[in-house]
Amino acid sequence: MKMELSCPMPKLDFDLITLGHGSGGILTHKLLDAGVFDLLKNDKLSEQHDGAILQLSGESAFTTDSFVINPIFFPGGNIGELAVYGTVNDLAMCGAIPKYLSLSFILEEGLSMEEFWKILVSIKGAAESAGVQIVTGDTKVVDKGKGDKIFINTTGIGSVHPKSNISINNIKAGDCIVVSDQLARHGIAIMSVRSGLEFETDIESDTKDLSKATLSALEKFGSDIHVLRDATRGGVATVLKEMAEKRNLGMDLEYKQIPVNESVQGACEMLGLDPMYVANEGVFVSIVSNEIAQEYVDFLKRDEATSSASIIGTVTDKHPKQVIMTSAIGGKRALTMLPGEQLPRIC
Incomplete structure (x- = not known):
C-alpha cells in the first residue's frame, strides 16, 4: 500500500524555479532549507555536507539510476516515488537490504514550486515506506527549454542479505x-x-x-x-x-x-x-x-x-x-x- 502524506507546502516568496535556484547562493539555500532539508530531514542529511559518512557491515550492494519519465505525474505515481522505488528495487534484486540513497535534481527553469513540492512529498513517503534514508544529493537548474521540468538521479547502497547468493x-x-x-x-x-x-x-x-x-x-x-x-x-x-x-x-x-x-x-x-x-x-x-x-x-x-x-x-x-x-x-x-x-x- 502506497503511503499518502499530508505535508502542507511552506510559504515561499517564489512560485517558480529560476536559474538563481541553481546558483549555490541565497535562492538555492532558500529552496533547499524550505523544501528538501526540512521535509526529508535525518541526522546525516541535516549536516548538509558534500557527502555522507555511512556505516555498513559485510558485503554491500551499490547501484545508480536516472529518471527522465514523461509525464512526471502519471496514473499511480510520479517521478519522485518512481526514483526511490526504482533504486530500492535495484538493490533488492542484488539480494540487498536498502539502507541509503543519494538524491540529485536537474530542474528546468519555470517548474512550479507546487509540482516540485508534490514530488518531494512523494519522495518522502516512498523513502519512509521502503525504510531508506536520503543522506546526500545535489540540485542544478537548466534554462527553460533545455530540460523537461525535472530529471532525478539516485544512487543506492545496501547490505547484502547473509542468505543471498544471487548470480x-x-x-x-x-x-x-x-x-x-x-x-x-x-x-x-x-x-x-x-x-x-x-x-x-x-x-x-x-x-x-x-x-x-x-x-x-x-x-x-x-x-x-x-x-x-x-x-x-x-x-x-x-x-x-x-x-x-x-x-x-x-x-x-x-x-x-x-x-x-x-x-x-x-x-x-x-x-x-x-x-x-x-x-x-x-x-x-x-x-x-x-x-x-x-x-x-x-x-x-x-x-x-x-x-x-x-x-x-x-x-x-x-x-x-x-x-x-x-x-x-x-x-x-x-x-x-x-x-x-x-x-x-x-x-
Whole structure:
C-alpha cells in the first residue's frame, strides 16, 4: 500500500524555479532549507555536507539510476516515488537490504514550486515506506527549454542479505521461472496518458517497493533463489532472453500461466503490443530451484506487492540461448530482445 502524506507546502516568496535556484547562493539555500532539508530531514542529511559518512557491515550492494519519465505525474505515481522505488528495487534484486540513497535534481527553469513540492512529498513517503534514508544529493537548474521540468538521479547502497547468493551463474536446467505480479501495467498507464486513451477501468502504474517481498523470501529460501531481476525497460521477454544468452541455456514459457490484468491485455491488443515486452516498475523475474518453486510462489502471494506471482516456465538445456513461448492453443514462438525503443522515457 502506497503511503499518502499530508505535508502542507511552506510559504515561499517564489512560485517558480529560476536559474538563481541553481546558483549555490541565497535562492538555492532558500529552496533547499524550505523544501528538501526540512521535509526529508535525518541526522546525516541535516549536516548538509558534500557527502555522507555511512556505516555498513559485510558485503554491500551499490547501484545508480536516472529518471527522465514523461509525464512526471502519471496514473499511480510520479517521478519522485518512481526514483526511490526504482533504486530500492535495484538493490533488492542484488539480494540487498536498502539502507541509503543519494538524491540529485536537474530542474528546468519555470517548474512550479507546487509540482516540485508534490514530488518531494512523494519522495518522502516512498523513502519512509521502503525504510531508506536520503543522506546526500545535489540540485542544478537548466534554462527553460533545455530540460523537461525535472530529471532525478539516485544512487543506492545496501547490505547484502547473509542468505543471498544471487548470480546468473547459478541458473541450471530444471529451474523454474517465476514472475511476481501482473505484467505491463506501468507501460500501458504511461501510454494512456501520452495518447489520451481512455479505458473502461483505470489502469495505474505498478510502481512500488519490492524489497520487503524479496528479502523475506531470501530469509526463507536463501540460495534456492538463484536470480532476481526487475523487468523494467524491455519487459519480461528481454530479461529472460538476456539471461538465456549469457547462461547458454534455454527457457520454455507457458503463455496461459503469465498473469496479465484483463484491462491491460485489452489495451495491449488494441495498441498492437505484447505484454511480455512492455515495461514494468513493480514486477520482478526470479529463477528458483524446482524443489521450492511452488512453495516460493505461495509465499510471495501472501505479500500485496507480489500477490499475483506465478510460475511461467522452466529452464532447459534443449535449445540453448532460446526463449520459447507455448501459446494457449499449443503453438510455439521464439521470443527475442526488444529490437528498439517501444516507448521512450518510460522511467
